Each structure stands twice: as C-alpha cells, then as structure tokens.
Amino acid sequence: MRYSVLFFFCFFCSCVVKTRQVLQIPRKDESGVIKLYFDREGALYPPDLRINPYYFYLEHLHKRKLAKYSNPEYATLETALTKYDSLSVLAIRQEYKLQDRDSMRLFLRMQDVVRKGIVADIERTQSQNSTRDLVLFIHGFNDPTPDAFYYSLRKNIEAHLKSKPVFVEVYWDGLTALGDNPVFTKIWSYAQSNSAKVGLGLRNILNKLNTNTRLTIVTHSLGASVATHALFNPGKWPERFQEELEREYHSENIATPKQKDIRIGMLAPAIQGIKVFDHIDYTIPENTAPTITRVVIGYNHFDYAVTKGGLFASYFGSTALGADDKGEVAKTMAAIKEINPKIKTVGVDFSLTKKIDSLNTKKLQRKSPYKQREHGLQFYQQNEHFIDFLSSLFD
Secondary structure (H helix, E strand, C coil), rough: HHHHHHHHHHHCCCCCCCECCCCCCCCCCECCCEEEEEEECEECCCCCCEEEEHHHHHHHHHHHHHHHHCCCCCCCCHHHHHHHHHHHHHHHHHHHCCCCCCCCHHHHHHHHHHHHHHHHHHHHHHHHHCCEEEEEEEECCCCCCCCHHHHHHHHHHHHHHHHEEEEEEEEECCCCCCCCCCCCCHHHHHHHHHHHHHHHHHHHHHHCCCCCCEEEEEEECCCHHHHHHHHHCCCCCHHHHHHHHHHHCCCCCCCCCCCCCCEEEECCCCCCCCCHHCCCCCCCCCCCCCEEEEEEEEEEECCCCCCCHCCCCCCCCHHHHHCHHHHHHHHHHHHHEEECCCCCEEEECCEEEECCCCHHHHHHHHCCCCCCCCCCCHHHHHHCCCCHHHHHHCC
C-alpha cells in the first residue's frame, strides 16, 4: 500500500519535470571496444568531433517560448550542424573532405562516411582479435553515463566466455531527468520514441556487417526497445507514430541484420512483451527469414522502475515484460515459439537475491532472500542469477 501512495505522490510532484537532452561526449578509446554515439534521431556523432553545447541544447534558456516544450526540434545533431554550428561544420568538411554547399546533403554524406568507418573498424578489430563474436551493450532511459556498467559487463562476459569478443558500446540519447522524478511525465514517452529512432540508426550499421558474425546484444531497461527496432519492426506504436517511422525514418526501407546467429539478452526490459515480439518475423525486406536464434528475458517482480510502484507495469508506457506483469514473460515466449519454434527462449528471474547491495540500508536488516527492488544495471550484475542469464545467452 505504501508503494502505491508513494507512486501517486510522485505523480503529482513530477508534473513540472522537463526533458533534458543528452549531449554525447566521446570516451577514451579502448582496445577491442568500438563506441557508438547516437543523438535522439538516430544520427551518429562524427568521431572526435566536439559539438558546441550551446547550439545543441542550451539555446532554450534564452527563448522563453521554446522553454515550454520538452523535446525541442533544435536539440538534435542534424539541426546543430545544418543551421547553427558553423565551426563544427567546417571541421566536418576538412576531416571528411566533403565539398557539398547544401548543409543537409553535407550532413547525410557525413553520416554515410561515419557508418562506413564504423563497419570497417568493427571488422578490422574482429580480424585482429581472430574472432567472429561481436557483443553489443545498449543502456536504457535516464542513464547518460553507463561507462562503469559497460566496463563491468565486459569483464563479466570475458570471464564467463574465457575469451575476448569484440565489444560495441552504444551511447544514445535516452534523455535524463537529472535527479528529478520522471514518473508519468512526457520525458518517458519522448524517451520511448527516441529508442525507436535510435534502433533504426543502429540497424543501418548492423545490416552492413559480415553475415558470419555471431551477434549478441545485451540490453538494460529501455535499451530493449532500441535493440528490437534494430532487429525487426515492432508494431506496438500508435498509428500516427508508426506512420512517422515509416515515412520520415524509413523503417520499411532499412534492411534488418542478416547475421546467421543473432541473440538478444534483456535485463529488466522496459517494454511490452507480446505486442513487440509478435512482430519478430517482421523483417526487411519482407518475407526474409529472421535470423534471431535466442531470446533471453531477465525479469523482476519487485524492480521499482519496471513495476511502476507495483501496480502500473502495463500502463503509461508499458514495461510489462521486465516486470513479468500478469505472466507477460511466459506469454511472450509462447508467442515467439508460435512464430518460430527454432528460436530458443529463456526467462531468468531476478526477483530474489541472497545478497544485496542496496541504496536503502534498511533492507539489509531483513533476512535473506531479499527482494531486488533496485533497477540499476549494477544490481542486476551483482545478483547471483546473473550467471544464469549469461549461461542462457552465451552457452
């Protein structure tokens, strides 16, 4: 009961929360790791290019009318580079030797060059490491700095596999509430729509990789939405946004990846289950056989984020799969099996744990097993069921 009261209190307190864009800053290069940076439209940041933050997301501080809106049009890489940031545009022209006078054509050509460079980097790293294994990490909503979690994921996976695959870390604009409460505000709906666009941007890279690559995607929270849009066309959206994805973001024209062994493992997926995965065969071009071989779902009946206080997992932007609300996990796995019996499906329950490292020290006074209420990726890695998750995904 107290969680329900707290949830409604959060609702009324959160009405003033505004969306904050995330300006991606390139991280330090690491051996065997490729790092991709996407804005909220699914556009790729050019490597080593510093975008002027004023033109990206601070401009609204000086325009009262625009400050009323939560997802301003100018807070995108495309707008910054085609309308405002002339210094960065000049740097792009010099770096990539592009001569187009039209700023939009220049931006599109730059995106194409960056994509080709990323694909070449991935395949070169695979060749250097003598491996066909590629493991992608995709973080979720309200997680602008997942670097430490990605690092621990790499170490855990390397220890489990006893080998070193090539890793790809995806950094995307899942928006951030900057410590404010995001419950029931537009920031969540905007983050969800961002995830679809970023997924299509990621698809435009994965579909260019060698089909013999063994592709494994590990997601946390809303990262599951990015991954599913990269692999197929989910049909969960309202008609208006679905048409926007088709018309403006070319979801019907961007070929889906065709690697022979694609696996996806989702930790606390903040998405619907059945409505997403009953389109797992909706690949592009249409009627081409999907190549997903394994779907692993790490769910939690007590995670405060995906359960939305314990009562609203299926509402207000459904996160039913991560909460296993009303048996969503079993229903989803059954739907996948009905479409393609060859796909291996596994559910891993993270609800209870023998040890807990909680932000709430009062929970340490209770007897084991503890309910895992925390949503952060580090808590899922510390849970003893994480080894079952890795085994289900990789073995």
